[in-house]
Each structure stands twice: as structure tokens, then as C-alpha cells.
Amino acid sequence: MKGLAHIPYHWLEEIINLAAERIVLVDRKGIIQYINSGYCEFIGTTAESAIGKHVQDVIENTRMHIVAQTGHADLAAVQSINGSDMIANRFPLIVDGELVGAVGTVMFRNPEEWWHYQTKIQALVEELKYYKNRFEKELKSKYSFNDLIGNSQAFSASKKLAERVSGSQSSVLLLGESGTGKELFAHAIHSSSTRAAFPFVPINCASIPEHLLESELFGYEEGAFTGAKKGGKKGQFQNANFGTIFLDEIGDMPLSMQSKLLRILQEKEVQRIGGQKSTPVDVRVIAATHRDLEKMVQEGEFRQDLYYRLNVIKIEIPPLRKRKEDIQIIGKHLLKKLSRKFHRTEINLSADVIARLQNHLWPGNIRELENVLERAINVLDGKTIELIHLPLYLRDHEENQSLHQKLTFEAANNPSVFPVQPLKETVAQAEKQSIQNVLRVTQGNKLEAAKLLEISKTSFYEKCKLYGIK
Numbered sequence: 194m195k196g197l198a199h200i201p202y203h204w205l206e207e208i209i210n211l212a213a214e215r216i217v218l219v220d221r222k223g224i225i226q227y228i229n230s231g232y233c234e235f236i237g238t239t240a241e242s243a244i245g246k247h248v249q250d251v252i253e254n255t256r257m258h259i260v261a262q263t264g265h266a267d268l269a270a271v272q273s274i275n276g277s278d279m280i281a282n283r284f285p286l287i288v289d290g291e292l293v294g295a296v297g298t299v300m301f302r303n304p305e306e307w308w309h310y311q312t313k314i315q316a317l318v319e320e321l322k323y324y325k326n327r328f329e330k331e332l333k334s335k336y337s338f339n340d341l342i343g344n345s346q347a348f349s350a351s352k353k354l355a356e357r358v359s360g361s362q363s364s365v366l367l368l369g370e371s372g373t374g375k376e377l378f379a380h381a382i383h384s385s386s387t388r389a390a391f392p393f394v395p396i397n398c399a400s401i402p403e404h405l406l407e408s409e410l411f412g413y414e415e416g417a418f419t420g421a422k423k424g425g426k427k428g429q430f431q432n433a434n435f436g437t438i439f440l441d442e443i444g445d446m447p448l449s450m451q452s453k454l455l456r457i458l459q460e461k462e463v464q465r466i467g468g469q470k471s472t473p474v475d476v477r478v479i480a481a482t483h484r485d486l487e488k489m490v491q492e493g494e495f496r497q498d499l500y501y502r503l504n505v506i507k508i509e510i511p512p513l514r515k516r517k518e519d520i521q522i523i524g525k526h527l528l529k530k531l532s533r534k535f536h537r538t539e540i541n542l543s544a545d546v547i548a549r550l551q552n553h554l555w556p557g558n559i560r561e562l563e564n565v566l567e568r569a570i571n572v573l574d575g576k577t578i579e580l581i582h583l584p585l586y587l588r589d590h591e592e593n594q595s596l597h598q599k600l601t602f603e604a605a606n607n608p609s610v611f612p613v614q615p616l617k618e619t620v621a622q623a624e625k626q627s628i629q630n631v632l633r634v635t636q637g638n639k640l641e642a643a644k645l646l647e648i649s650k651t652s653f654y655e656k657c658k659l660y661g662i663k
């Protein structure tokens with residue numbers, strides 16, 4: 194066999210040690226024929242003592258003798274050795290079509306080693322998740338003003354203003370709490386503008402890790418940094434050329450990036466990272482945030498000049514609690530959408546449910562309403578959503594209605610009064626705020642956030658879903 198025959202025997206041992214840190218070979222009867230020094234060291238034996246013994250007498254919890262008998266591989270199995278969980282792979286050894294034994298490898302000496310690998314991979318997984326999300330988002334159909342449901346005075350005024358300015362080329366700043374429909378507004382403005390035939394590129398400034406944001410927006414040249422793609426990469430400003438870029442959560446953009454963004458808006462040209470030449474871009478910017486940008490400017494957290502540039506047309510989208518008269522019609526619209534998704538027909542809301550929904554303060558706005566209705570459809574047998582189908586926090590909403598409304602009204606008309614509301618509501622708002630804050634700290638890493646909050650991953654995901662946190 195050319196290839197191995199001329200390689201000195203003692204080299205082979207070294208090569209095996211390098212290729213698989215721990216490796217063992219048994220014959221069909223399960224007798225160890227070979228075990229490398231890495232494995233011996235790990236289980237505290239020597240090759241001389243182990244070779245010739247049955248594998249069960251040398252390695253704890255082994256299944257090598259079974260694989261050598263059945264010829265069926267046993268991959269990525271967890272095997273406990275010396276009190277540590279290891280990842281073992283066991284392969285049947287087939288030579289010239291005949292099963293002659295089995296080869297086993299062990300991948301991690303201990304959970305810490307596994308953890309070390311996992312943390313490295315995690316950053317890549319997060320990056321992949323982000324790109325997957327964006328890809329799915331970009332494929333979604335665009336919305337128009339017909340998709341913006343609501344007849345209340347407050348909402349109609351915002352919608353009318355947005356329709357009026359969609360033809361202009363000026364920057365738009367959309368202000369509103371999370372889940373009020375800022376992204377929907379941005380789609381609608383783009384769809385009725387002269388730029389509609391060109392791309393609409395949404396960017397969530399809060400969910401992109403800071404070190405990726407610059408290359409994401411501006412692109413980079415080949416060799417600009419380690420890991421830069423061959424041929425470089427276009428940034429989203431270039432991708433959005435002649436169209437609209439939607440900068441969601443602009444209040445979360447780091448100050449260093451704010452200066453770079455301002456430069457693009459002023460000069461209307463981009464320079465890729467590591468590049469020398471500037472490329473002209475013609476992009477309309479629609480920015481959105483749930484944060485108080487004016488206050489951020491006063492506190493030095495947001496550049497004033499950028500604020501002025503973005504705030505040419507300001508559209509404020511009212512929260513759901515300030516347009517309770519829209520809840521029924523939005524609910525109906527969402528039910529239609531959800532019925533299609535779940536292949537159901539004609540789902541209604543009972544009168545009690547409508548009243549209950551109108552009394553809730555909706556910290557997560559329409560996204561929260563959508564989640565509540567989706568949950569209700571999932572537990573519903575008939576065609577009418579009743580109180581029992583609502584989540585507990587809405588069902589147990591015992592209140593003294595008139596007192597509650599009076600206090601809420603007072604709070605709304607006097608900002609110095611802390612809003613008086615059911616404790617559950619306050620707890621829900623605090624939970625939501627706390628999750629959002631921690632996600633900002635972990636730059637969107639949900640596993641890390643759950644750890645910092647000291648809650649389980651499942652409970653973390655449930656809460657994100659409940660409060661409409663993406």
C-alpha cells in the first residue's frame with residue numbers, strides 16, 4: 194500500500210495522536226488492539242497494560258464491544274468517564290468488506306473543554322442567526338398604507354402625515370413605542386414613494402453587534418480585516434441605492450457610528466472600510482426609535498447634528514392604549530391574518546374579551562395583541578375567543594374600572610403622576626424593560642441574557658414572545 198508503507202512506524206503514532214486526541218481500537222471480541230498515549234493518559238493506564246484486555250475492563254461505560262459486534266456506528270454519544278461527560282464516536286472497522294473490529298474516539302476531555310469550543314462557536318451561530326433573520330425579512334412582501342389599520346383620530350393623523358410625505362425625498366423620523374407599527378409605516382412610505390421600484394433595506398441598529406455595524410452599512414474592501422471576504426463586500430447603503438434604507442432603533446446606534454452616518458448623509462457618498470475611493474449613493478433614510486432622542490441629545494448620547502438631519506419630518510405613532518377604539522378593528526384584522534396562518538375560518542372575539550382587551554394597557558402594543566390572539570387561537574376549539582382563552586395576566590385582570598380609568602386619566606394628563614395601574618401591568622412592563630436592557634448589554638445574545646437574568650432559556654424565550662421582543 195503506497196503512501197503509508199514508507200512512513201516510519203513511530204511517526205504513525207504521532208500522526209494518530211495529532212489526528213484524534215484519544216483513540217482506541219478493538220477486535221470483534223472487544224479486545225483492545227491499540228490505544229494511543231492520549232487516551233492512556235486520560236484514563237490513567239499504559240498501552241502495555243491495556244492492550245490485550247477486554248475494553249470493558251479498561252474503559253468505563255464503553256460500548257465499543259457492541260459496535261464491534263453489530264457493525265453499527267454510534268456517533269456523538271455522551272459517555273461518562275472519570276465523572277466527566279465526554280462526546281464519543283464509535284465506528285465499525287470494515288476491511289475488505291469484512292467487519293474486523295471497532296475504532297473509538299473521544300472528543301472532549303471534560304465539560305470545560307466542550308464549553309470552550311461552544312463559546313467559540315456561539316459567536317458564529319449568533320452571526321448566522323442574524324443574517325438568516327435579515328434574509329427572511331427581506332424576502333417578506335412589502336406593506337402599503339392599506340395594511341395600516343386604525344380609524345382613531347390620533348392614528349389617522351399619523352397615517353395621513355405619512356401618506357402626504359411619502360412623495361418627498363426628505364428624511365423621516367418615526368417615533369413610537371415598541372410594537373406600534375414603525376416598521377410597517379416605513380414600508381408603506383417606501384411603497385408609495387417614487388423609490389418603490391428600488392430596494393427597501395431594513396437595518397436594526399440594536400440587533401447588529403457593534404463590530405459588524407460599520408461593515409454592514411458601508412461595506413469593506415478585500416483584505417480590510419482578518420476574515421474579510423475575497424473581493425470585498427457591498428454595504429447596505431450601496432444595496433439600497435435609489436431606494437430607502439430603514440434604520441430601526443437608531444437610538445441604539447453607537448456614537449462612533451453616528452458620526453460616520455452623518456458623513457454619508459451630508460456627502461451622499463460611501464467609502465468602504467479599507468477603501469480609498471468614495472462611491473455616490475442616492476438613498477432616502479427613514480429612521481425609527483422608541484427612545485427619547487431629544488433627551489439623549491441633551492445627555493450627550495446622541496449627536497445633535499445627526500438628530501436634526503434625521504428629524505426633517507417627524508411622525509409620532511400613538512401607542513395602542515391611546516387609541517383603544519382601534520383595538521377591535523385591529524383585532525379583527527389580526528384574526529383574519531392568523532386564521533389564514535393556522536388554516537382556520539371565521540374566528541370572533543366575545544364581547545367580554547373585547548372589553549378586557551380595551552382595558553389592558555398594552556406595553557407591547559400591537560405585537561403584544563398579535564401574540565395574545567395567536568395564543569388564543571392555539572387553545573381554541575370553537576369559533577369564539579372567550580376570556581378563558583386569554584393568557585393569565587389578562588384573564589385575572591381584576592379591577593375597579595371607574596377608579597382605574599380615573600387614575601389612568603389623571604396620570605396621562607399629569608406626567609408627574611406615576612401611572613396607576615394593576616400590579617401585574619407594572620411587573621410586566623418592568624420585566625419587558627429589564628429583558629430589553631440586558632439584551633442590549635449582551636448585544637442580542639439571548640443565551641447570555643437568560644444567564645444574566647438567572648432564568649431558564651425556555652422561560653426567557655416565552656417572555657420574549659409574550660412581550661413581542663425580537
Ligand SMILES: Nc1ncnc2c1ncn2[C@@H]1O[C@H](COP(=O)(O)OP(=O)(O)OP(=O)(O)O)[C@@H](O)[C@H]1O
Pocket residue numbers: 340341342343369370371372373374375376377378441483523526559560563
Ligand atoms: N396599524 C397596524 N395595523 C395592523 N397591524 C399592525 C399595525 N401596526 C403594527 N402592526 C403589526 O404589529 C407588529 C409590530 O409592528 P412593527 O414591527 O412595525 O412595530 P415597530 O414599532 O417597528 O416595533 P419595534 O420598535 O419593536 O421594532 C407587526 O406584526 C405588524 O404587522
